[in-house]
Amino acid sequence: MRIDGIISGEPKPPSSPRWLKFPVIQTIDQTIRVTDPDHKLLFIGDVHGNYDELIQLLKEHQYYKDGQLIADPNKVHITLLGDFLTKGPDSLKIADFILKYKDQIGCVLGNNEIMVLLSLLNPNHRFKFPLKFTTEDNFLPNEEFDYWNIITPRKKHYKVAKKIGLFKLSELAQHCSIVKRFDLTLSNEILFGVHAGLLPGDFISNDEIGDKGENNVFLGRIPKIISLVDMKYVNEKNWTETGRNIDDVQNGIKWYKVWNKYYQDDSENKPNITVLYGHDAHNGLTLREHTKGLDSGCVNGGHLSSLEYSFHSKHGRYITHLHQVPCHRI
Ligand SMILES: [Mn+2]
Numbered sequence: 001m002r003i004d005g006i007i008s009g010e011p012k013p014p015s016s017p018r019w020l021k022f023p024v025i026q027t028i029d030q031t032i033r034v035t036d037p038d039h040k041l042l043f044i045g046d047v048h049g050n051y052d053e054l055i056q057l058l059k060e061h062q063y064y065k066d067g068q069l070i071a072d073p074n075k076v077h078i079t080l081l082g083d084f085l086t087k088g089p090d091s092l093k094i095a096d097f098i099l100k101y102k103d104q105i106g107c108v109l110g111n112n113e114i115m116v117l118l119s120l121l122n123p124n125h126r127f128k129f130p131l132k133f134t135t136e137d138n139f140l141p142n143e144e145f146d147y148w149n150i151i152t153p154r155k156k157h158y159k160v161a162k163k164i165g166l167f168k169l170s171e172l173a174q175h176c177s178i179v180k181r182f183d184l185t186l187s188n189e190i191l192f193g194v195h196a197g198l199l200p201g202d203f204i205s206n207d208e209i210g211d212k213g214e215n216n217v218f219l220g221r222i223p224k225i226i227s228l229v230d231m232k233y234v235n236e237k238n239w240t241e242t243g244r245n246i247d248d249v250q251n252g253i254k255w256y257k258v259w260n261k262y263y264q265d266d267s268e269n270k271p272n273i274t275v276l277y278g279h280d281a282h283n284g285l286t287l288r289e290h291t292k293g294l295d296s297g298c299v300n301g302g303h304l305s306s307l308e309y310s311f312h313s314k315h316g317r318y319i320t321h322l323h324q325v326p327c328h329r330i
Contacts, residue, residue: 045294049088082110082195119153
């Protein structure tokens with residue numbers, strides 16, 4: 001219901017450019033309202049094709065048994081926080097797994113998924129930008145900074161794209177979004193899942209935010225896709241400037257520091273919003289009050305990390321449970 005131009009049937013050799021038939025990607029998926037105290041949310045950091053570790057993690061959560069995902073879609077929602085493809089050995093298995101269990105497994109796209117899609121749709125850089133999102137037609141160019149550098153697909157992206165194929169990749173592009181939002185109605189909290197990061201006020205409407213636009217917060221801002229999937233740093237004085245490296249922006253500061261700074265003062269007047277993200281393996285597991293970085297470098301022999309939210313009736317609030325499995329270096 002949400003996508004135009006869905007591909008049906010097996011892909012034929014393209015007579016017209018493939019991107020003409022490719023789904024428009026949802027920038028933000030429909031909000032999931034969690035009202036049932038037994039409903040749990042599980043967020044998983046960058047899997048990067050490490051299928052065995054993903055299964056091991058789900059087994060330890062009692063969501064996988066005898067070769068099947070047994071998580072009840074009415075009781076648990078699993079979200080992969082992007083970069084689930086590339087680098088590791090089993091990107092195809094991961095893609096198949098997500099598509100088999102769409103009711104239980106949600107996903108946000110990371111910079112690597114975007115590049116896999118680009119490598120398939122735009123192999124010779126003939127088109128300016130072939131991916132379309134519900135909030136923008138392309139994320140180019142920013143006058144100050146040349147993103148082509150970042151989003152030029154590499155060999156590893158072509159290889160994965162070829163292996164998974166156009167049909168499954170278009171299904172994935174349809175199923176995943178760039179941002180997911182969960183409203184925990186029992187505790188009046190909001191959770192966002194996104195691969196790279198967000199800034200205060202993003203995707204939040206005027207009436208949801210208490211401080212009425214003080215603290216330089218731009219209410220309801222819709223960030224650029226490139227920021228959502230790739231930023232690590234932001235210009236502290238101008239949040240529209242973001243980059244992957246500190247030198248990419250002036251007054252560069254990690255985005256999550258801006259986010260947590262925002263909550264330092266007067267926090268009772270602000271909505272309780274937490275961002276769950278991946279992308280920053282360099283920092284590793286980074287759990288702060290309102291930002292939860294779950295990329296703990298599985299593909300480099302670190303760990304695969306998950307954070308589960310479950311409602312604690314006695315305390316009347318959600319508690320989080322961190323779980324990690326060790327990854328085998330490839
Ligand atoms: Mn990433």
